[in-house]
Amino acid sequence: MVAVTSPASLRSPFFQRTRSTRTSIRSSSLASSSSMEERQSHPRRVVVCGGGVIGVCTAYFLAKKGASVTLVEKSSVACAASGKAGGFLALDWCDGQPLSALARASFDLHRLLAQELDGPRAYGYRPLTTLSLSVTESPDPPPSGSTPSGTSNAVPDWVDGLVQKPRTIGTPATTAQVHPQLFVRALISKAVENYGVEVVIGKLERVEVEGGRVASAVLEGGRVIDSDAVVLALGPWSCKLELLSSLFRVYGLKAHSIVLEPKEPDAITAHALFLGYYSSQGGKPLDPEVYPRPTGEVYVCGMSAEAEVPDDPEQIVGNPESIRVLKRVAGTVSSHLREGEAEVKAEQACFLPCTDDGVPVIGELPGIAGCYVATGHNCWGILNGPATGAAMAELVLDGRASIVDLTRFSPARFVGRRKGLV
Numbered sequence: 001m002v003a004v005t006s007p008a009s010l011r012s013p014f015f016q017r018t019r020s021t022r023t024s025i026r027s028s029s030l031a032s033s034s035s036m037e038e039r040q041s042h043p044r045r046v047v048v049c050g051g052g053v054i055g056v057c058t059a060y061f062l063a064k065k066g067a068s069v070t071l072v073e074k075s076s077v078a079c080a081a082s083g084k085a086g087g088f089l090a091l092d093w094c095d096g097q098p099l100s101a102l103a104r105a106s107f108d109l110h111r112l113l114a115q116e117l118d119g120p121r122a123y124g125y126r127p128l129t130t131l132s133l134s135v136t137e138s139p140d141p142p143p144s145g146s147t148p149s150g151t152s153n154a155v156p157d158w159v160d161g162l163v164q165k166p167r168t169i170g171t172p173a174t175t176a177q178v179h180p181q182l183f184v185r186a187l188i189s190k191a192v193e194n195y196g197v198e199v200v201i202g203k204l205e206r207v208e209v210e211g212g213r214v215a216s217a218v219l220e221g222g223r224v225i226d227s228d229a230v231v232l233a234l235g236p237w238s239c240k241l242e243l244l245s246s247l248f249r250v251y252g253l254k255a256h257s258i259v260l261e262p263k264e265p266d267a268i269t270a271h272a273l274f275l276g277y278y279s280s281q282g283g284k285p286l287d288p289e290v291y292p293r294p295t296g297e298v299y300v301c302g303m304s305a306e307a308e309v310p311d312d313p314e315q316i317v318g319n320p321e322s323i324r325v326l327k328r329v330a331g332t333v334s335s336h337l338r339e340g341e342a343e344v345k346a347e348q349a350c351f352l353p354c355t356d357d358g359v360p361v362i363g364e365l366p367g368i369a370g371c372y373v374a375t376g377h378n379c380w381g382i383l384n385g386p387a388t389g390a391a392m393a394e395l396v397l398d399g400r401a402s403i404v405d406l407t408r409f410s411p412a413r414f415v416g417r418r419k420g421l422v
């Protein structure tokens with residue numbers, strides 16, 4: 001195995017900021033003490049809000065542990081970042097950071113889930129080699145099949161642009177991938193078919209609280225779903241609920257991606273690429289990522305910037321210039337990915353959910369029994385979804401998580417830091 005210096009920093013451009021907006025929730029009347037005791041001893045009816053990877057993993061593990069689960073999603077399951085992400089997984093890239101134990105547990109859970117759900121076939125789960133490379137754009141790209149300069153035999157043949165400084169930063173033992181949308185949809189299908197999860201398409205408007213304890217989730221249009229516990233997994237939309245924005249901030253960072261279908265998919269090997277990309281126009285190097293998938297597609301992402309999160313996930317569109325840059329990156333890295341050699345299957349954008357301290361928020365809200373939050377997973381939500389969901393299921397149903405110590409992630413860390421605390 002080749003030593004890795006600081007691979008987590010390769011994903012650092014995603015750790016930037018944008019503004020978020022707020023809407024309101026309402027708390028109301030007191031419940032009788034007997035009905036409260038009843039709920040506390042049987043926290044079995046759980047509403048999970050948000051059908052991204054975090055909400056779906058939470059719903060899956062809750063239902064598998066015996067809870068009666070309703071998943072509320074306002075658009076469609078995996079419609080946002082959880083369907084448009086790279087799907088890259090790393091065992092040890094978060095070592096030395098607060099995410100370390102979560103990431104390691106989740107990497108292992110992905111392997112177990114892939115066995116349970118036929119992951120290689122159902123959603124393209126596979127271990128892979130990961131390289132870091134410098135790529136220089138030239139006004140005259142080398143002809144197809146030419147020998148790249150400065151490379152070593154670590155670089156696969158299909159990477160035939162002007163590449164330098166190749167380093168192996170992940171092996172099949174430490175890095176893997178999934179197709180994120182297929183993964184999330186496979187998991188929710190299993191949760192529905194095997195564990196009776198109900199999926200409701202609707203927008204959570206507010207959480208009703210009675211006597212300091214969750215009573216129900218109220219959807220736009222007035223539907224009320226009675227519940228013993230509510231889990232808020234709203235990704236970059238988290239702070240549209242005042243219940244959360246009054247305690248901490250989650251902001252969205254918009255990032256772009258394209259999906260290409262090369263004419264010769266068999267020429268593309270299982271190598272993820274983390275690039276330092278030098279444009280022919282000069283300027284700071286970019287750091288796009290390239291993920292070939294076993295489906296024959298090649299996914300390329302990067303180009304992140306601050307932007308407002310629109311209320312409707314379907315309204316998120318990419319900036320044309322950012323998409324153009326990603327296409328240039330693809331064609332520079334490989335002649336197989338140039339215009340004419342590869343069809344463009346998708347041009348898209350989505351939002352990373354980010355917190356001010358860069359650490360996800362996972363736990364029960366202070367002062368509201370039965371109301372939980374799981375958000376702020378930044379550029380590692382696909383990796384960390386399974387352990388977040390499994391830990392959240394234990395926390396809700398058993399009162400504490402054993403798979404990962406959630407103390408560091410608790411929303412209680414924000415108490416006293418913002419105005420208008422819960």
Ligand SMILES: Cc1cc2nc3c(=O)[nH]c(=O)nc-3n(C[C@H](O)[C@H](O)[C@H](O)COP(=O)(O)OP(=O)(O)OC[C@H]3O[C@@H](n4cnc5c(N)ncnc54)[C@H](O)[C@@H]3O)c2cc1C
Binds near residue numbers: 053079255351379
């Ligand atoms: C370009 C890009 C590449 C990435 N690559 C990787 C990668 O390779 N590996 C990795 O681990 N991570 C990656 N990530 C990060 C990962 O995608 C995110 O961390 C993760 O998807 C966040 O999941 P989530 O469930 O919190 O949020 P989301 O996926 O945003 O889901 C939130 C859901 O909540 C729903 N919702 C919002 N408000 C309401 C409401 N009021 N009522 C009901 N539903 C509501 C939304 O419709 C949405 O479906 C990438 C992200 C981007 C943008």
